[in-house]
Amino acid sequence: MEGVGEEEMEGVDHLAHERNKSEFDVDAMKIVWAGSPHAFDVSDRISKLVASDPGFRKDNRSTLSRKELFKNTLRKAAYAWKTIVDLRLSEEEAAKLRFYVDEPAFTDLHWGMFIPAIKGQGTEEQQQKWLPLAYKMQIIGCYAQTELGHGSNVQGLETTATFDSQTDEFIIHSPTLTSSKWWPGGLGKVATHAIAYARLIVGGREHGVHGFIVQLRSLEDHSPLLGITVGDIGMKFGNGAYNTMDNGVLQFDHVRIPRNQMLMRVSQVTCEGKYKQSDVPRQLVYGTMVYVRQTIVADASCALSRAVCIATRYSAVRRQFGSQNGGPETQVIDYKTQQSRLFPLLASAYAFRFIGEWLKWLYADVTQRLQANDFSTLPEAHACTAGLKSLTTTATADGIEECRKLCGGHGYLCSSGLPELFAVYVPACTYEGDNTVLLLQVARFLMKTVSQLGSRLSSKKPVGTIAYMTRVEHLMQCRCGVQRGFAELSADLVEAAVAHCQLIVVSKFIEKLQQEIPGKGVKQQLEVLCNIYALFLLHKHQGDFLSTGCITPKHAALANDELRSLYSQVRPNAIALVDAFNYTDHYLGSILGCYDGNVYPKLYEAAWKDPLNESVVPDGYHLYIRPLLKQEIRTARL
Numbered sequence: 001m002e003g004v005g006e007e008e009m010e011g012v013d014h015l016a017h018e019r020n021k022s023e024f025d026v027d028a029m030k031i032v033w034a035g036s037p038h039a040f041d042v043s044d045r046i047s048k049l050v051a052s053d054p055g056f057r058k059d060n061r062s063t064l065s066r067k068e069l070f071k072n073t074l075r076k077a078a079y080a081w082k083t084i085v086d087l088r089l090s091e092e093e094a095a096k097l098r099f100y101v102d103e104p105a106f107t108d109l110h111w112g113m114f115i116p117a118i119k120g121q122g123t124e125e126q127q128q129k130w131l132p133l134a135y136k137m138q139i140i141g142c143y144a145q146t147e148l149g150h151g152s153n154v155q156g157l158e159t160t161a162t163f164d165s166q167t168d169e170f171i172i173h174s175p176t177l178t179s180s181k182w183w184p185g186g187l188g189k190v191a192t193h194a195i196a197y198a199r200l201i202v203g204g205r206e207h208g209v210h211g212f213i214v215q216l217r218s219l220e221d222h223s224p225l226l227g228i229t230v231g232d233i234g235m236k237f238g239n240g241a242y243n244t245m246d247n248g249v250l251q252f253d254h255v256r257i258p259r260n261q262m263l264m265r266v267s268q269v270t271c272e273g274k275y276k277q278s279d280v281p282r283q284l285v286y287g288t289m290v291y292v293r294q295t296i297v298a299d300a301s302c303a304l305s306r307a308v309c310i311a312t313r314y315s316a317v318r319r320q321f322g323s324q325n326g327g328p329e330t331q332v333i334d335y336k337t338q339q340s341r342l343f344p345l346l347a348s349a350y351a352f353r354f355i356g357e358w359l360k361w362l363y364a365d366v367t368q369r370l371q372a373n374d375f376s377t378l379p380e381a382h383a384c385t386a387g388l389k390s391l392t393t394t395a396t397a398d399g400i401e402e403c404r405k406l407c408g409g410h411g412y413l414c415s416s417g418l419p420e421l422f423a424v425y426v427p428a429c430t431y432e433g434d435n436t437v438l439l440l441q442v443a444r445f446l447m448k449t450v451s452q453l454g455s456r457l458s459s460k461k462p463v464g465t466i467a468y469m470t471r472v473e474h475l476m477q478c479r480c481g482v483q484r485g486f487a488e489l490s491a492d493l494v495e496a497a498v499a500h501c502q503l504i505v506v507s508k509f510i511e512k513l514q515q516e517i518p519g520k521g522v523k524q525q526l527e528v529l530c531n532i533y534a535l536f537l538l539h540k541h542q543g544d545f546l547s548t549g550c551i552t553p554k555h556a557a558l559a560n561d562e563l564r565s566l567y568s569q570v571r572p573n574a575i576a577l578v579d580a581f582n583y584t585d586h587y588l589g590s591i592l593g594c595y596d597g598n599v600y601p602k603l604y605e606a607a608w609k610d611p612l613n614e615s616v617v618p619d620g621y622h623l624y625i626r627p628l629l630k631q632e633i634r635t636a637r638l
């Protein structure tokens with residue numbers, strides 16, 4: 001192209017000068033981020049496989065109608081499955097492939113909730129019957145719990161499951177409009193089966209909410225079965241975004257299922273109509289939600305790191321103001337305001353990665369204990385998964401929006417990848433439990449812990465977190481000390497719950513740094529990021545910390561000075577720290593975040609591909625614009 005300067009030529013790494021500043025071994029950090037050499041190998045190999053296959057292209061999504069978008073998602077899901085089968089990918093590789101395809105689809109719920117629900121709440125016999133069908137995708141499942149009238153309040157669900165001892169069946173029914181199942185992903189147009197949650201009624205007596213496997217559609221022609229009314233709930237936030245998913249509505253009209261399709265690991269109904277509650281906490285029926293909440297924390301680190309990668313690379317490319325004697329303008333990443341907004345998000349991405357690793361261990365540990373009927377850590381596991389899901393998704397949704405703003409006007413273009421990332425991510429603050437409702441669960445756990453243990457919530461925390469621990473105890477004492485009910489104090493208790501979760505994230509980051517971490521300069525970089533995360537939160541909530549008396553205003557001022565110094569330490573390593581996420585340009589889906597930093601030619605080229613530019617004179621000119629210009633005002637034909 002004429003007039004293209006060297007700085008805009010393709011094939012040149014426009015961020016090479018930034019990459020050369022790195023003070024640590026980026027390849028070693030890639031392995032830390034991935035979790036292990038094996039995990040890095042799988043991620044690297046599968047992400048490149050997806051990026052190189054035109055069958056997984058996603059740059060055209062914003063130009064498709066809802067029906068075209070959905071059909072394209074079905075095509076991709078089928079193509080992904082064929083790829084998995086043809087290449088004989090392992091379960092781990094298959095999960096990575098679905099992750100890098102990066103499109104909300106019915107498969108998320110089939111693999112992410114339907115199968116875990118059967119594994120967690122089905123008997124051995126039920127697992128042996130249903131899991132092989134599900135693993136081979138000979139049935140496609142969804143998780144149908146939420147209703148039009150109830151989502152947070154699971155015990156308020158209205159769908160009924162009435163046992164008929166004459167026929168040894170359950171009758172599944174939607175007694176009211178508000179009992180219609182509403183929101184389940186994959187339900188609207190694809191799922192052939194559901195795990196449906198309903199109020200169990202045996203012999204006229206209610207036994208609370210239980211899960212049931214219900215077939216919804218014929219495996220011959222996909223038509224809804226007798227008594228099943230099912231469809232999509234309509235367009236959702238954003239244009240492309242989550243509209244690739246058929247969140248559905250479902251009504252049951254006295255649908256009969258065999259007794260052995262009630263998930264019976266936690267409770268049973270005998271053929272004589274006798275209800276048996278195993279000696280396990282009834283909350284195990286919520287087990288699938290706990291499982292997904294811990295995966296969502298890991299997902300948060302992925303989503304936030306994507307946004308931070310885009311904003312960091314673009315901040316290094318973008319120059320604005322500051323030219324000296326006709327020299328280059330200043331890179332916006334060098335402005336202290338840009339650093340004070342961006343680098344805490346970079347630190348948070350790493351913090352959430354490590355807390356996600358720990359939560360995965362905690363979930364595996366509690367699951368192992370449940371096998372031995374050891375329920376001692378179940379309350380803590382519930383509080384941690386609920387609280388950390390709430391904390392990380394709120395921070396990530398806010399962080400993605402901040403990254404969009406950090407990219408100025410170009411961040412608002414679809415080609416930046418940020419609007420779509422935000423629109424797809426933001427419901428994470430709602431699904432798998434509204435974030436406030438989940439924090440109330442944490443507050444309830446803290447109240448019980450304080451009442452059982454006295455003021456000390458826990459002494460099991462690294463020394464560096466004393467201020468954080470004191471803050472939680474202070475916030476709890478301020479609330480528990482006064483004689484007012486939980487509901488009256490709930491807004492304050494939620495703040496204490498957030499403080500408690502922040503304490504966990506900081507302490508687990510510190511514990512991570514106590515491990516052996518190979519690679520030149522890697523541990524040092526992580527120490528800087530850990531200090532940024534901890535001091536940023538201390539600065540943001542300094543009112544809490546000052547009121548506890550464990551820090552003075554002088555300490556607060558010193559902490560702020562230290563933050564600025566830490567930002568300066570990150571600055572030369574910023575591009576390398578986001579390179580360590582090892583995202584392909586395909587997965588990032590962002591011109592602003594492209595690896596080579598050659599942004600402007602790509603932005604310019606992308607603009608002309610918009611359908612609006614197929615003609616230089618827009619459709620509608622002659623009917624609407626020309627009359628205006630020629631002052632020939634006519635009644636425009638509707």
Ligand SMILES: CC/C=C\C/C=C\C/C=C\C/C=C\C=C\C(=O)SCCNC(=O)CCNC(=O)[C@H](O)C(C)(C)COP(=O)(O)OP(=O)(O)OC[C@H]1O[C@@H](n2cnc3c(N)ncnc32)[C@H](O)[C@@H]1OP(=O)(O)O
Binds near residue numbers: 143151155287379441
């Ligand atoms: C790689 C990706 C893989 C998978 C991804 C797939 C999907 C995720 C991606 C996209 C999203 C797509 C789908 C989204 C799906 C959904 O949204 S599914 C529906 C989610 N719905 C909810 O989360 C509902 C939230 N509500 C609840 O959980 C409960 O109603 C409640 C708020 C916890 C209240 O329950 P309840 O009224 O029964 O109990 P309480 O009276 O409040 O408490 C009684 C005691 O029980 C303890 N408790 C409560 N819950 C649990 C639990 N889960 N585990 C253990 N213990 C629990 C509670 O602490 C009380 O204890 P006590 O104080 O000692 O009495």
Ligand SMILES: Cc1cc2nc3c(=O)[nH]c(=O)nc-3n(C[C@H](O)[C@H](O)[C@H](O)COP(=O)(O)OP(=O)(O)OC[C@H]3O[C@@H](n4cnc5c(N)ncnc54)[C@H](O)[C@@H]3O)c2cc1C
Binds near residue numbers: 242436
């Ligand atoms: C994209 C998406 C996908 C989903 N996929 C599925 C799925 O596959 N399967 C499924 O079963 N469900 C699914 N859901 C539903 C989701 O789980 C629910 O929307 C979620 O649990 C919140 O419940 P709700 O909608 O009833 O919100 P509500 O609880 O009605 O929340 C509304 C407001 O009330 C507040 N509130 C509610 N209770 C209290 C309280 N006790 N104290 C204080 N404040 C309170 C909340 O904080 C919130 O501000 C999905 C939802 C979305 C958005």
